[in-house]
Amino acid sequence: MQRQDTWKIVERERDAIDPAEGIGFVSDPGFGGIDVFIGKVRDLNQGRAVLGISYDLFDPLVLAEFERLVAEVRAAHGPLLKLYVAHAKGRLAVGDVAVVVAAGSPHRDEAFKACRALIEAVKHRSPIWKQEHYEGGDSVWSEGCSLCELGHEPATPGALTADAAAATAARGP
Amino acid sequence: MREMTVQLFGAFSELDAAREIRLQVSGDRVADLRSALRDLLPTRWPAFRAGLLEYSAFADQQRVLRDQDALPEDGRVAILPPVSGG
Numbered sequence: 001m002q003r004q005d006t007w008k009i010v011e012r013e014r015d016a017i018d019p020a021e022g023i024g025f026v027s028d029p030g031f032g033g034i035d036v037f038i039g040k041v042r043d044l045n046q047g048r049a050v051l052g053i054s055y056d057l058f059d060p061l062v063l064a065e066f067e068r069l070v071a072e073v074r075a076a077h078g079p080l081l082k083l084y085v086a087h088a089k090g091r092l093a094v095g096d097v098a099v100v101v102a103a104g105s106p107h108r109d110e111a112f113k114a115c116r117a118l119i120e121a122v123k124h125r126s127p128i129w130k131q132e133h134y135e136g137g138d139s140v141w142s143e144g145c146s147l148c149e150l151g152h153e154p155a156t157p158g159a160l161t162a163d164a165a166a167a168t169a170a171r172g173p
Numbered sequence: 174m175r176e177m178t179v180q181l182f183g184a185f186s187e188l189d190a191a192r193e194i195r196l197q198v199s200g201d202r203v204a205d206l207r208s209a210l211r212d213l214l215p216t217r218w219p220a221f222r223a224g225l226l227e228y229s230a231f232a233d234q235q236r237v238l239r240d241q242d243a244l245p246e247d248g249r250v251a252i253l254p255p256v257s258g259g
Contacts (some may be wrong), residue, residue, distance in 0.1 A: 039259045058182055058251050060234035099259045128258030129183030131231050141184040147230035161205035
């Protein structure tokens with residue numbers, strides 16, 4: 001029996017993520033709706049010209065987390081659902097595809113909801129980090145969501161966003 | 174005391190070329206490792222913003238660990254700064 005869902009890491013040095021693969025995977029004769037999210041590297045962030053992004057992943061935990069996230073989305077929006085997640089690893093150039101999430105279902109509502117839920121979970125809970133490379137030659141690690149709420153209270157609750165942003169801005173090449 | 178190896182990711186990966194550090198930990202909980210790193214980071218890497226540790230989680234290969242969890246038997250954990258995938 002074919003798997004209903006798939007998830008993977010794509011090493012940019014070896015391959016590129018192909019959104020068509022995601023669409024093909026979630027296609028089914030019984031499915032009339034497919035929703036796809038494609039995340040690409042853009043050339044500007046917070047007013048600075050971006051040349052590329054390096055993605056760092058803790059591979060085994062990323063794959064374990066993708067499996068859990070897919071199961072959660074399936075439980076919430078399935079069972080008539082096929083899900084696909086692919087995330088890039090390594091150095092990407094502007095325009096490269098960083099992530100693809102696809103969801104197929106009999107009707108559009110479930111496809112939209114499942115796709116949105118899955119990409120948000122991938123962004124907020126997967127152990128993936130991006131380092132932006134700027135035109136000026138410096139690079140900065142982007143800091144988004146702390147996983148600490150799973151096990152540790154920050155020393156200064158409520159200050160996470162500003163503090164993390166300050167940490168990011170303070171680091172040089 | 175037990176020796177732990179911490180795999181480094183994101184901003185922490187710049188601390189060491191091998192992307193891991195070894196340190197002695199007094200205690201067997203994740204919180205004890207956090208405490209040991211709180212002492213080590215500003216000493217060994219004074220230019221690094223050690224405060225990032227307070228917003229970072231720890232994990233083994235299968236799950237994020239809570240501070241009260243036991244340190245893994247194999248002596249290996251990963252430190253996970255705030256994530257930014259997608």
